[in-house]
Amino acid sequence: SSHKASITVDKNLIENNGQGQGFTRAGIILSFHGESKITNNTIINNGTDGIFAEESNSGLIIEGNSIENHTNSGVTLAWDEHNVNILNNDIKNCGTGNLDEQGGIVIIKSAAELIQGNTIKGCSPYGLFWGWVTAIGPMPDSILISKNEISSNSQDGIYLFSQGPGGWIDPDNYPLKPNIENNYLLKNGGAGIYVSNLDYSTPGNANPTVNNNKISNNVEWGIFNGTEEIIDATNNWWGDNSGPFNSLLNPSGTGNPVSENVDFSPWI
16 A cells, blocks of 8 residues: 555455565555554465555554564564554564564554554564654654563563664654553563663663563563663562562562663562
8 A cells, every 4th residue: 555545454364475585575565655454364474574564644553463474573664654553463473583673563763652462472583673763743642562462582572772862873853752561571582671772873762661561581681771761660570579680779689680770669
């Protein structure tokens, strides 16, 4: 779909498309699209992406789909795609792990204002990769990442980066500040949540608010914060009543470790 056309794709089997060479070899491609809905489809074993959407703020709902086995991502939003809800999808085995911008859901210079109720498992390297925000438009009133189960991905469950001022790349219009609430972030190979200070340029200034989640059994960190900002990560369950391990602030904690610049007390 392109040139502002609106489209609804509902209850289809979309498989084995885009197996040749080249870019944008997705099951569904939306570019410069109008208000659109992709709902209740089975999207399997297409080329690079299950769903690829770019350069529209007309409104996009991606809901209730089963998306599996894509080399780049289950869902990619790119280049000023915003006004997007990603709801109640089952995303598995997406991404080869050869590039950072791969995984279950990949957001590049775009925004999904609501990511809720999804299951993201077995993707590589990330369950949810979000790098940079939209170059046009104001900061969204809210960005909510809630009630998702993000587990057993090869690296981090959620990876966040927005470009702050002071690097050699122009800063983003606004910092990436999602509310991350009521999620299960379990058994990922790196961190449950990784907030990066370095992608192509430092410093990073993403600053999520992380409350009421279950964050446990991630291999390296519950939360790692590479930026100089303090992350509000209060009222989370870290896998043990003793709270997260932090060598200075909670050395007796046996739950998933947290880095510096993470405010984790009180915990559940």
